[in-house]
Amino acid sequence: MxxxxxxxxxxxxxxxxxxxxxxxxxxxxxxxxxxxxxxxxxxxxxxxxxxxxxxxxxxxxxxxxxxxxxxxxxxxxxxxxxxxxxxxxxxxxxxxxxxxxxxxxxxxxxxxxxxxxxxxxNKPALQTSIYESFAQGYNQRGDITSALKYAELSVAIATEHKLPKAELQSRLIAGRLALQQNNFSMAQQHLSRALELAQQSDDQASLGSIHLRLGMAYDKLELYQLAADHLHQAEQFLQMPDRRTQLVTVLLTQIDVWLSAGDLARAEAVLQKARALLQQLKDPYLTAQLSFSEAQLSLARHQPEAAEQQLLKAAQLFQQLGNRSMQHETSITLTEVALQQQQLEKARAYLPADLQVDTLPVFLQHKYWDVLSRIHANSGQWQAAYQTALSANKARFELQADQQQQRLDQLAKGLKLQQQMASLSAQNTVQQYWLWSLLATVIVSWLGVLFFAIRRSLKPKTANTGQVWVKSWTAFSRQLRKDQLRDPSICLIAVQLQHISEFKLVAGEHLLRQSMRNLLEQLACEKLIDSTVHTDVLWLSVSQPDAAWQQRLWLGLSSIQQQLPGQPAFRIWQGQLTALLGQDWQEQDINGLRELVWYSWQQQQANAGELLHFELSASQQVPCSWQAENVRQDINNALALGLLQLRCQPLAHQPV
Missing domain, CATH: 1.25.40 (Serine Threonine Protein Phosphatase 5, Tetratricopeptide repeat)
Incomplete structure (x- = not known):
């Protein structure tokens, strides 16, 4: 009791x-x-x-x-x-x-x-909210199937437990996802109910979102004036500082409507508004969508070269963000642009070779088979062209017949959701299970505290500077991976003498190597974990380099400068591994990170006798695709979007 x-x-x-x-x-x-x-x-x-x-x-x-x-x-x-x-x-x-x-x-x-x-x-309210977030997250990654599953589950829970605010948000998300798959019957069902709920609560922001979705629907149905009317109402409802992201989405949809209607002047005017708003937001996903819209405008103006460059920028950003759906759509559009310019080899290169076509929305399947058929026809491969044309026609037929099938699917999904909700209700009545779960949570929490206490007691190993010239770059990378798993605070530091090739010709490489050995002896402490020399660069892995460590490095380099002829300039590069590569990185990723080092050093030259310190930080983990073919362009995009920040500090004539 x-x-x-x-x-x-x-x-x-x-x-x-x-x-x-x-x-x-x-x-x-x-x-x-x-x-x-x-x-x-x-x-x-x-x-x-x-x-x-x-x-x-x-x-x-x-x-x-x-x-x-x-x-x-x-x-x-x-x-x-x-x-x-x-x-x-x-x-x-x-x-x-x-x-x-x-x-x-x-x-x-x-x-x-x-x-x-x-x-x-309050468990049902928490469930609906979390499932909404799941739906938005999977949608952002281009996984529409998983997103719809969570959106529909959120709608079902909110409806059963009579949570009008939660139901409104869930139906908005489900309606948007249905539109992305051209499922107009499902979209109409969710948006009609959402409109009723929003009007009852006089929710201005939600009314703006609903008008946005309706505008998207009418755009896809090629009813452009109705689409424009709804989008204009959405723009009026969403004039709030915390709704600027949605407002940009409204403007991007307006661009699509005016392009489809053939009104290029209005499309350009809206494009300028969206571009100005995005300069304040610095949102990479919306920036990628804007580049895609800019490409569509360039195509409408018969400027395929400009469209190609804008689509390439969009493709790189979508790849960087992990949005597979938009990445595939952009690649297919690039293929169409190449075909317009009669560039068959480029068209083949742009079309993804390992694409799982069956996983794409049907409208994208149709576009894929259509461009592939034209590639085969232009290459004289008539049998292949015929087969792919049949696949394109099949996809078009599926688009036309999709509405009737979707109604049957809705009935099946509704039955499945009822079964899931019955299971959830049964779980909510099991009090004994809750008591044991609470006890298990307490035990796990104590084990977690014990684990972190043991982990914090482990200290990083001191660097073995005597083996620095023997260790290969591969061995250094592998050890770096192991050390970072144990100590997430590790920074990678690179040191190189500027114009090193000219220096070695004049003074000889042996003098430089001896100087590096002297520097390592001065830096030896528990913070220095490992080191090696590769491509004439001294690479260091350092645990939590603080101000005292920085001063130690600068003084050591200043001392070497005084001893070397001509007092040459040195460049220092520093970046935190977990921020740049994330927790789960591969050995190949570190090679991409080296490209960031070279790129950084190209941005500014040091004067004679100067130490130039470059420091990289990231506003989100893994800001670049480090194994991309054009990693330099990926790095440039990340810097332009603010995902990477480069700071350069000249340290002239440090006192010894």
Missing amino acids: RLLCFFIAFCWFNTAAAADFQAERKKVEADPDKAINQLSTLAAPSAEQWLLLSHGYMKLHNKDGALSAVDKALDLGLTPSLQIEALQHKALVYGIMFRDSKTAIKVLKQAEKALQSYHEN
Whole structure:
């Protein structure tokens, strides 16, 4: 009996705490500047206050502050309800602010796992919200099938438990996903219900979203004036600072409508508005979509060369963001552009050779088989052209017959969802399972604390400088991978004498090598983990290089400069491995990172006797595709979008 009373009191406390937190969160989001100023002055903020800070930072578009604050909240420990909400919030920070959908989905899976052992009254609301986030994350990655599964599950839970706000958001997402697959019957079903809910609550932002989706639908149905009317209403509803991302999507859809209607002047005017708005947002996904729209305008103006360059930029960004659907659509469009210019070899190169065509939406399957058929025909391969033309016709027939089949699919999915919901309801009634899950959570938490305590007690190995000239680059890379798994704070530092080829001709290589040995002797400490020389560069792996380490390196190089003839200039490059490569990187990725080193050094030349320090940081993990064929272009795009930041600091004539 006492145990039962304890759990009743515990559950009541969790519910009350969650309600108080939601009220405080609304205050923070209403005036984030004031809230952040107040919370930042606290000597030791609680976990809940760190989570409030994260919401405030997100409202002010401070992604680094939002991520750091939510991590501190999770580290300090939250109630089960707030822990699930914090994990979802962290996923949104990754997905919306960093455009890192892969990491966002990983964090959402942690929240979904935590939900399995959670059985309070607000569980359905948490479920619908998390499943909405899953749908958005998978959509961002171009996995429409997984996105629709979660969107429909979210709709089903919200409908069963009579959660009108959650149902509205879930139906908006499901309607958008249905439109992306040209499933107009499903889109109409979700958007009609969403419009009814939005009108009942007078939700201006949701009304704007619904008009946007309706505009997209009428655009695909080639009813351009109706599409333009709905998009104009969407633009009016979404004139809010926190809805600028949606507003850009409205403008991009307007461009598509006016291009389809043949009104190039209006398309250009809207393009300028979208471009100006994106300069403020710095959103890589929308930037890629804008490049795609610019290419469509160039094609309408019969400028295939300009369109090709704009599509290449879009393709690189979509690849960098991991959006497979848009990546494939862009590649197929590039193939069409090459065919327009009678460039058969280029058309073959642009068309993905290993594409799983059956996994594409039907409209993309039709485009793929159509361009492949034209490639075969232009090459004189008539049998292959005939076979691929048959596949194109089959896809077109499927598009026309799709509406009737979709109605049958909806009935089957509805039955399946009922079975899933019955299973979920049964789980919610098992109190004993909840008690054991709670106990298991406590045990796992203690094991986690013990694991991190043991891990922090491990210290990095001191570098073996005597073997530096023997170790190969491959061995250094492999050891670097192992060390980084043990110590995520490791930085890669590269040091090279500027104009090294000329120096070796004049002074000889032996003098330079001896200087590098002397430098390593001066740097030897527990922070220096490993080192090697490759391509005339001294490569160092260093654990948490602080100001004292930097000064040690600069003084060591300054001392060498005084000893070498002509006091040559040195260049230093520094980057944090986990930020640049992520946690799970391959040995080939480090070769791409070397390209970033060369690229950085090309940006500025050092003067005689100067130390030039280049430092790279990333606003999201894995900002580049390090194994891409044109990794230099990928690096340039990441710098232009702010995914990578390069800082260069000249350190002239350091005192010895």
